[in-house]
Each structure stands twice: as C-alpha cells, then as structure tokens.
Amino acid sequence: MNFKKLLLMTTITTAALTSCGDGAEKKSEESTNEKVTKVAWGEADGKPVDLYTLTNANGVQIKISTYGGVVTSWVTPDKAGNKSNVVLGFDSLSGYLAKPPYFGAIIGRYGNRIGKGTFKIDTTTYQLATNNGENHLHGGNKGYDKVVWDAKAADSTASLTLTYLSKDGEEGYPGNLNITVVYTLTDDNELLIDYTAETDKATVVNLTNHSYFNLTGDVNNTILDHQLQINADKYTPVDAGLIPTGELKDVKGTPFDFLQPHKIGERIAAVDGGYDHNFVLTRKGSDLELVATLSDSVSGRKLEVFTTEPGLQFYSGNFLDGTIKTSDGKSINLRTGLCLETQHFPDSPNQPTFPSTLLKPGEKYHTVTKYKISVN
Numbered sequence: 001m002n003f004k005k006l007l008l009m010t011t012i013t014t015a016a017l018t019s020c021g022d023g024a025e026k027k028s029e030e031s032t033n034e035k036v037t038k039v040a041w042g043e044a045d046g047k048p049v050d051l052y053t054l055t056n057a058n059g060v061q062i063k064i065s066t067y068g069g070v071v072t073s074w075v076t077p078d079k080a081g082n083k084s085n086v087v088l089g090f091d092s093l094s095g096y097l098a099k100p101p102y103f104g105a106i107i108g109r110y111g112n113r114i115g116k117g118t119f120k121i122d123t124t125t126y127q128l129a130t131n132n133g134e135n136h137l138h139g140g141n142k143g144y145d146k147v148v149w150d151a152k153a154a155d156s157t158a159s160l161t162l163t164y165l166s167k168d169g170e171e172g173y174p175g176n177l178n179i180t181v182v183y184t185l186t187d188d189n190e191l192l193i194d195y196t197a198e199t200d201k202a203t204v205v206n207l208t209n210h211s212y213f214n215l216t217g218d219v220n221n222t223i224l225d226h227q228l229q230i231n232a233d234k235y236t237p238v239d240a241g242l243i244p245t246g247e248l249k250d251v252k253g254t255p256f257d258f259l260q261p262h263k264i265g266e267r268i269a270a271v272d273g274g275y276d277h278n279f280v281l282t283r284k285g286s287d288l289e290l291v292a293t294l295s296d297s298v299s300g301r302k303l304e305v306f307t308t309e310p311g312l313q314f315y316s317g318n319f320l321d322g323t324i325k326t327s328d329g330k331s332i333n334l335r336t337g338l339c340l341e342t343q344h345f346p347d348s349p350n351q352p353t354f355p356s357t358l359l360k361p362g363e364k365y366h367t368v369t370k371y372k373i374s375v376n
C-alpha cells in the first residue's frame with residue numbers, strides 16, 4: 001500500500017438527487033464512487049455534517065461522520081456469516097452531540113492526558129484547558145472529536161480523507177496545525193488510518209482513534225470474555241489522576257502481562273478501576289507492526305491491531321455506566337466496549353525519558369494504524 005499515493009488521490013463526486021413530493025429536489029444518498037456513499041447528517045458548529053459509508057468487496061461496511069471523524073459503525077460478519085456492528089456508536093448525530101466519551105472519534109491535538117495541562121517548549125510554558133480534574137484529556141474541552149472535518153472521498157477506493165486546521169491557541173496549544181486523516185477500508189477487512197500533520201510553530205501532537213470494540217456485535221454482552229494479547233513487556237504505571245509516574249514497569253507477574261492471550265475478565269478485579277493503561281510496545285522497527293490481538297470465541301471474530309506507534313492505551317470501558325443508550329435503546333453498561341488506542345505515551349511533553357511528541361515547523365508528523373477483523 002502506498003500511503004502517500006492515497007493522500008494525493010482526487011475525488012470525483014457524482015451526486016444523485018432524488019425528487020421530493022413537493023417538487024423540490026432534496027439531497028439523499030450520494031455516490032462519490034462505487035465504494036463510497038454519503039448522506040447529509042445534520043449540522044454542528046454551524047456547519048453541515050455528512051455521514052460516509054465505505055464498502056469493500058465482501059460487503060463489509062464502515063461508516064464515518066465528518067463530525068469528530070467518528071467511526072460510527074463497522075458491520076462485519078461473524079463465523080456464521082451474520083453481520084453486526086462491532087463498535088459502539090449511534091445512528092444519528094444527536095447521539096454524538098450529547099458528548100458520549102469519545103465514541104469512535106479522532107482524538108487530538110494530544111491523545112490521553114497531560115499533567116496539570118501544562119508543558120514547556122524551550123523556555124515557553126503553555127497552559128492548556130484542564131478538562132479532567134486538574135489535568136488535560138484528549139485535546140481539551142473541544143478536541144478534534146467535537147469539530148467538523150472537511151472530507152473528500154477517493155476516486156476509486158473505499159477511502160476517505162479528512163482534513164482540519166487546528167488554529168494557533170486552540171485549547172491552549174501553540175501553532176496552526178494542519179491535519180490530514182485518511183481512513184481506508186481494504187478488501188482484507190482492514191481499516192487503515194493514516195495520520196499526518198504539519199505546524200507553523202513548535203507544538204506537541206499525539207493523534208489516535210477512540211473506537212470502542214465489542215466483537216460480539218451486541219452491547220448486551222460485556223467484553224470480559226474477549227481474549228487479549230499485547231506485545232508489550234512493560235507498561236507505564238499511573239498516579240491517582242492517571243498521569244504516568246515516569247517509570248516503565250515490567251508486566252511480568254502482574255495483571256498487565258498480556259504477552260500470552262488472557263481473558264480480559266480474568267484479572268481485571270486486581271486492577272484498581274479496571275484497565276486504563278499505556279502499554280510500551282515491544283517493537284522490531286519503525287514500520288507498521290502487529291502489536292495486539294483481540295478475539296471473541298462466541299462470534300469467532302478476531303481483531304488485529306497494527307501500528308507504527310510506540311504505545312497502546314488499553315481502556316476497558318471503566319467509565320461506561322449504562323446512562324448512555326444505543327440508538328435502539330440498549331443501555332451501554334460498564335465494560336461493554338474496550339479501546340485499543342495506538343499512541344505516544346500519556347504526558348510525554350513532561351516526561352523527558354518517553355519518546356518525544358514534539359513537532360517543529362518543517363517536520364512532518366506521520367503515523368499509521370491498521371485494525372483488521374477476520375473470523376476464525
């Protein structure tokens with residue numbers, strides 16, 4: 001796959017219009033190419049929002065909203081061939097405007113927490129919005145999950161390019177940051193997410209996607225019986241505010257040892273509050289590598305996570321409490337979805353020993369993550 005080539009693809013949009021009873025022509029589903037369609041999905045921030053559907057050769061479908069760049073659904077077959085949605089999401093924009101905890105969204109400018117919302121670049125100290133107690137979480141009060149992205153479908157592939165200009169000073173961050181996120185659904189049932197960004201002032205960047213997976217395809221089931229394997233022999237322990245202490249701790253002999261597959265429910269009671277930790281990935285190089293595998297024996301579905309990133313936040317849906325309902329009225333209860341967020345480590349701007357998240361003018365931020373779903 002040539003990622004650069006994907007970015008350069010232009011879009012030919014052929015809009016299909018349908019007639020309304022009153023004679024006025026109303027926009028309904030539009031076909032941008034045979035693998036991508038879009039519908040108008042409402043309005044946010046005074047801007048129109050669209051919902052795109054990517055379809056691959058196997059009839060697998062992924063829907064993406066221009067609001068937050070949210071993956072709203074991923075409909076894929078189980079071992080019996082029955083298709084269902086394996087990510088938490090809603091059928092309408094109103095579900096997202098009610099601010100669910102980052103369901104399916106693009107997260108930025110900085111994924112996860114920055115201690116006390118402050119950091120220093122050279123001699124300048126920056127103060128970000130503090131939206132999680134005294135800390136900064138997932139880009140602040142209005143992160144990239146709550147903005148409307150510009151979108152362009154590719155001319156012939158099941159691919160969508162989203163762009164957003166995050167202005168200098170937004171949520172306290174320095175520099176105008178031009179961001180491009182390309183989502184591509186392949187015929188191997190992979191969702192490729194390619195993130196690039198450039199700045200005009202030194203800043204910090206850590207982009208990720210916050211999809212909650214439930215491989216059973218039914219939110220009535222928890223994820224506690226899912227088996228998880230993570231290529232990480234260390235993790236970053238956190239303080240009470242979930243800020244890393246700076247230590248890289250051995251997973252050996254702890255409930256964080258997922259080097260071999262374990263059921264998520266097996267040792268979760270021994271982890272205060274449940275899993276919400278950054279795993280230090282054991283990587284061979286800087287290429288896209290398989291770093292984690294999640295599987296559900298009932299549906300037979302398997303999710304593999306590949307990334308170029310050094311870290312993976314495994315979040316076991318600890319703050320889901322049933323107050324949010326799916327579009328068909330089911331309660332989204334504790335641990336009915338889990339996130340595998342590929343990223344740099346939390347609070348890196350304040351942790352000199354962690355891989356750097358600094359981006360300077362003239363440099364290009366570029367990371368790639370791939371989620372692949374298959375059936376056993």
Ligand code: BGC
Binds near residue numbers: 101242276313
């Ligand atoms: C964080 C959690 C946070 C959640 C919000 C995760 O990425 O690690 O601490 O509560 O996002 O949904």
